Amino acid sequence: MKMGFLGTAWAVSTSSRDNTSLFLTTEKTAVLIDCSGNVWGKLLKMGFDPLKLESIFITHGHVDHVYGLPSLLEMMRLSGRKNPMKIHVGKDFRDRIERLLDLFEIEKHADSFRVDLLPLEYEETAITIGDLSIGTFPVKHTVKNLALKFATENKSVVYSSDTAFFEPLADFAKGCDVLVHEATMSTALGDNYREGHSTPSDAARIAERAGVKRLFLVHVGYSVAKQPEKAIEEAKKHFRGEVFIPHDLDVYEI
Numbered sequence: 001m002k003m004g005f006l007g008t009a010w011a012v013s014t015s016s017r018d019n020t021s022l023f024l025t026t027e028k029t030a031v032l033i034d035c036s037g038n039v040w041g042k043l044l045k046m047g048f049d050p051l052k053l054e055s056i057f058i059t060h061g062h063v064d065h066v067y068g069l070p071s072l073l074e075m076m077r078l079s080g081r082k083n084p085m086k087i088h089v090g091k092d093f094r095d096r097i098e099r100l101l102d103l104f105e106i107e108k109h110a111d112s113f114r115v116d117l118l119p120l121e122y123e124e125t126a127i128t129i130g131d132l133s134i135g136t137f138p139v140k141h142t143v144k145n146l147a148l149k150f151a152t153e154n155k156s157v158v159y160s161s162d163t164a165f166f167e168p169l170a171d172f173a174k175g176c177d178v179l180v181h182e183a184t185m186s187t188a189l190g191d192n193y194r195e196g197h198s199t200p201s202d203a204a205r206i207a208e209r210a211g212v213k214r215l216f217l218v219h220v221g222y223s224v225a226k227q228p229e230k231a232i233e234e235a236k237k238h239f240r241g242e243v244f245i246p247h248d249l250d251v252y253e254i
């Protein structure tokens with residue numbers, strides 16, 4: 001399985017970090033998780049054909065996780081996509097996404113492909129796409145939100161999406177290879193506390209309890225982006241595995 005980071009910033013992007021969104025590819029499928037910025041262009045830069053995306057997952061309806069969607073779908077139509085697109089979206093935000101696509105009349109063209117908006121339950125549910133099985137788990141944000149688990153026969157990744165420190169997430173991520181966890185602020189490095197978000201220490205404590213091998217910090221705010229080495233040091237006080245703060249467009253083999 002390959003994991004690519006299209007963006008790694010929190011709600012405010014920087015000159016080198018766009019809002020957080022990622023993609024996963026396996027031998028049989030490719031999925032996008034959250035959708036901000038110029039996803040099409042970034043996938044091309046990463047050497048991946050955007051028309052091969054099979055499904056999109058939207059964790060919640062905050063603007064930094066959704067605003068790239070109409071444009072991505074439009075670029076797919078203009079580039080000749082015919083296959084229907086399945087968009088799995090946290091149940092509470094299905095209508096918001098529908099309105100967002102309606103606003104730009106994404107499905108109203110003669111050559112529009114079908115878009116299926118499929119609500120994701122917050123309690124643990126299971127979906128299969130190709131060789132990927134996907135699970136959901138409710139996390140603790142300012143709005144209803146969910147973590148996602150993507151697993152093939154022998155590899156597994158959990159993405160926390162936006163969340164405060166939430167211990168039950170460690171059980172959901174138990175024994176996975178990779179935890180991708182948000183780290184919006186570092187109070188140790190001087191950021192103000194933000195409700196519904198985590199620090200590198202919070203993320204590391206979840207990674208340690210889950211026993212994952214690698215922790216990737218994303219959705220990073222000012223201090224974590226400015227002093228990544230210090231944020232990694234902070235996380236390593238609580239987690240014995242490897243800690244990464246990926247750059248935008250980085251691709252990792254899992």
Ligand SMILES: [Zn+2]
Pocket residue numbers: 010011062064065162219
């Ligand atoms: Zn966010």
Ligand SMILES: [Zn+2]
Pocket residue numbers: 060062141162
């Ligand atoms: Zn959010």
